[in-house]
Amino acid sequence: MSLKATVLNPHAELIEQCRQGSREAHYRLYKLYAKSMYNIGYRIVNNTGEAEDVLQEAFISAFRNLEYYRGEASFGSWLKRIVVNKAINMLHKRRLEYIPDDESFDLAEPPDTEEKVFPYSVDQVRKAIGALPDGYRAVLSLYLLEGYDHSEIAEILGISESTSKSQFNRSKKKLRNLLEGGKL
Numbered sequence: 026m027s028l029k030a031t032v033l034n035p036h037a038e039l040i041e042q043c044r045q046g047s048r049e050a051h052y053r054l055y056k057l058y059a060k061s062m063y064n065i066g067y068r069i070v071n072n073t074g075e076a077e078d079v080l081q082e083a084f085i086s087a088f089r090n091l092e093y094y095r096g097e098a099s100f101g102s103w104l105k106r107i108v109v110n111k112a113i114n115m116l117h118k119r120r121l122e123y124i125p126d127d128e129s130f131d132l133a134e135p136p137d138t139e140e141k142v143f144p145y146s147v148d149q150v151r152k153a154i155g156a157l158p159d160g161y162r163a164v165l166s167l168y169l170l171e172g173y174d175h176s177e178i179a180e181i182l183g184i185s186e187s188t189s190k191s192q193f194n195r196s197k198k199k200l201r202n203l204l205e206g207g208k209l
Contacts (some may be wrong), residue, residue, distance in 0.1 A: 034096045044091050055084055058101060062108045068166040069112035071155045079115055083108040109171065113181055116159050145204050153203040161196035168193050
């Protein structure tokens with residue numbers, strides 16, 4: 026096994042044991058990734074029960090489809106994509122509705138030369154993100170927290186890239202309003 030393959034896939038041996046049907050290997054792989062994958066799902070669906078469902082569905086899907094994992098990306102990246110897709114599907118089940126593209130907002134902010142101290146706690150920001158509408162929270166989470174770019178988000182959510190960008194900008198404005206309004 027090459028160094029690149031080892032770096033990309035430090036759990037290759039464990040994955041191979043899973044492919045051979047080892048329940049112990051399945052459990053060990055689950056324990057390695059469950060917490061981080063749950064957090065990803067939760068940030069998108071904003072509901073503990075649904076996040077648990079997303080996690081379980083994602084692992085079931087991953088384990089059933091291990092033969093399709095080729096090791097070209099890390100197992101964690103491959104699994105993360107499954108979790109994100111399952112979470113987005115969960116939002117679609119809730120009949121996720123996006124605000125139309127033709128709605129306009131003035132998002133320009135005046136330049137600020139003074140350095141500001143961020144006045145909000147992590148808990149306040151977490152609650153504000155949780156209070157965002159599903160579409161806003163999904164785009165914000167995928168962009169800021171999961172590191173996807175707008176073209177990837179558009180593909181994942183089945184929207185245009187410009188819709189992803191506008192949803193992101195609107196989510197930032199809504200988040201700012203929630204934080205500044207102290208309605209948390």
